[in-house]
Amino acid sequence: MLSIGTIVMGAADVRRAAEFWSRALGYVPRDGEVKDDWAVLVPADGSGAALALDLSTTPVQEHPRIHLDLYAGDAADQQAEVARLISLGAERVDWDFYPDDADFVVLADPEGNRFCVIDTSHS
Numbered sequence: 001m002l003s004i005g006t007i008v009m010g011a012a013d014v015r016r017a018a019e020f021w022s023r024a025l026g027y028v029p030r031d032g033e034v035k036d037d038w039a040v041l042v043p044a045d046g047s048g049a050a051l052a053l054d055l056s057t058t059p060v061q062e063h064p065r066i067h068l069d070l071y072a073g074d075a076a077d078q079q080a081e082v083a084r085l086i087s088l089g090a091e092r093v094d095w096d097f098y099p100d101d102a103d104f105v106v107l108a109d110p111e112g113n114r115f116c117v118i119d120t121s122h123s
Contacts, residue, residue, distance in 0.1 A: 004049045006040065007068065010056025011111045014039050017053045020110050023088050025070075027051060060112035063097075067114045069104070074121040078105065082117050 011017035018039040021027060027041035030050065037055035042048075072078035082105050086092070093114060095106040103122030108114050 006050040006052050008052040008054055009068075009111075009113055010058060011053045011113075012056065013111065014053045014055055017109065017111050017113075020089050021051055021053070024085055024090070024109075025051070060108075060114075064114050067116065069116045069118050071118050071120045075119050078117055078119040082107065085117070 009017070014036060015034055018029065018034045018041060021041055022029070025041070026044050027050075028044050030040040030042045033039070039053045041051045041053070043050075070081070072081045082092075085107055089110040090107040093106040093108050098106075101122075103119045104116040106114060106116055
């Protein structure tokens with residue numbers, strides 16, 4: 001059976017992206033190393049998928065085909081996490097596809113990569 005081992009994202013500034021995602025997720029550089037062109041971040045407790053950051057010069061997609069969903073426990077947790085991520089350098093995205101009763105908030109990391117913070121208690 002297959003499982004997701006590493007999610008790879010492009011970044012124009014790998015070190016900046018590694019700093020953001022390390023702080024956002026509580027991840028640490030695998031082998032303690034972040035290079036200018038590549039970094040692999042892993043959960044500090046050792047469980048879960050890794051996040052790799054690869055040097056990229058391609059433009060960020062406004063409506064990416066693949067993105068990260070980060071889960072929050074409820075609406076209050078979602079609101080607190082969105083505020084925390086913004087304080088780390090994320091930005092709100094003026095998303096044109098929000099449904100009327102959205103359970104997600106679209107953000108962009110400092111590199112412009114889109115990701116969502118999901119209220120998992122939303123019915």
